[in-house]
Amino acid sequence: MSGHRIAGHEASGTRLTAGNEGRTLLPKSRSPEVPKSRSPEVPKSPLLLYASMAPSSSSVPPALAVGLNAVIVAVTDEVPRILTVKRAGHGKAAPQELGPLEWEGDPPDALPFGPLDPEEHATLERGLRAWVMEQTGVGLGYVEQLYTFGDRFRDPRERQGGPRVISVAYLALAQEEDVAGVAGARWHDWYSYFPWEDWRQGRAPVIDEVVAPALEAWASSGSGQARRERTAITFGLQGSPWDPDRVLDRYEVLYEAHLVQEAYRDVGVIPTAGAPLLGRGMAFDHRRILATALGRLRGKIKYRPVVFELLPSTFTLLQLQRAVEALAGVPLHKQNFRRLVERGGLVEGTGRLDAATGGRPAELFRFRREVLRERPAPGVGLPGVKR
Numbered sequence: 001m002s003g004h005r006i007a008g009h010e011a012s013g014t015r016l017t018a019g020n021e022g023r024t025l026l027p028k029s030r031s032p033e034v035p036k037s038r039s040p041e042v043p044k045s046p047l048l049l050y051a052s053m054a055p056s057s058s059s060v061p062p063a064l065a066v067g068l069n070a071v072i073v074a075v076t077d078e079v080p081r082i083l084t085v086k087r088a089g090h091g092k093a094a095p096q097e098l099g100p101l102e103w104e105g106d107p108p109d110a111l112p113f114g115p116l117d118p119e120e121h122a123t124l125e126r127g128l129r130a131w132v133m134e135q136t137g138v139g140l141g142y143v144e145q146l147y148t149f150g151d152r153f154r155d156p157r158e159r160q161g162g163p164r165v166i167s168v169a170y171l172a173l174a175q176e177e178d179v180a181g182v183a184g185a186r187w188h189d190w191y192s193y194f195p196w197e198d199w200r201q202g203r204a205p206v207i208d209e210v211v212a213p214a215l216e217a218w219a220s221s222g223s224g225q226a227r228r229e230r231t232a233i234t235f236g237l238q239g240s241p242w243d244p245d246r247v248l249d250r251y252e253v254l255y256e257a258h259l260v261q262e263a264y265r266d267v268g269v270i271p272t273a274g275a276p277l278l279g280r281g282m283a284f285d286h287r288r289i290l291a292t293a294l295g296r297l298r299g300k301i302k303y304r305p306v307v308f309e310l311l312p313s314t315f316t317l318l319q320l321q322r323a324v325e326a327l328a329g330v331p332l333h334k335q336n337f338r339r340l341v342e343r344g345g346l347v348e349g350t351g352r353l354d355a356a357t358g359g360r361p362a363e364l365f366r367f368r369r370e371v372l373r374e375r376p377a378p379g380v381g382l383p384g385v386k387r
Contacts, residue, residue, distance in 0.1 A: 070128055109188065145171075155284065215237075218259075247295035307323055320380075
């Protein structure tokens, strides 16, 4: 973790909204597919491992189960990264659960997760930190509560009499480090899950090549005008501006149009050959959770200095700009960005130079913590976004 530690100035662990007032953040009930159990006595869904924590004398699972999910974000070499797991690896799991899950082919990526243990976890956040450490070997620094996901049938075992799964998701900011743990953890480029979100080199090519034609066909097959208006607003089509914060809205449109693999998996249908399946799929509704987190983070960098949690203790202004661009997915005007950062009192010079820039040595800066007391919303913003 960096030495900035801004978490103490956040209402960590208290917010249950995704910061998108007025928008529908949770879809209607959908039921993701999960593999069949090897044994009826052991729950196989990673999100339902905590069902085995029910008293052994009872054959009826609890009516409600609480899980904890972590979206862990880093920026490495100007690439935004997400930490994922492949296996359950929970301490409460039976030995056979530590192997690959019974997916067809390679198991999908999942966010680190685990059940809330009311006996061992004094708080939800402590429980989350414990599971992340066990599964990935990563100790979390900055953490804030993101959203609570509780739609019916998030896990199909609920249809079979299992508990309804409530997942409390958290957003964590870190610096990438080697992973360990028991869950097959790996770091991935977040734009591999949302390739249409990266506009740093201009409009994402996949929008014109795949998304726009496919959404037009989808609109033509249903309530055309309403769908066209919705897709134009969310994807910046037909002259509408691109809003970087609408990450979840865009994913929901693609889901409804069956342009992501989860849309087929959740209804038990195999996509036809050649069907466009955009982005890297994830287990259960984890890509929806991830989309919620990215929208939150893009909005938050405008009014809170959270980007400094992703940087080393000293950095160049170009490194800071590249980190903001990586998160926002849009390019910024260099001089406008530097003027806003310096005039806003967000950074201060160290008097030292970075000779590893490959050119003229650049001055090293550090986050100026006093700004937290001077201004109510000391974010870096998105000054001079290039269009």
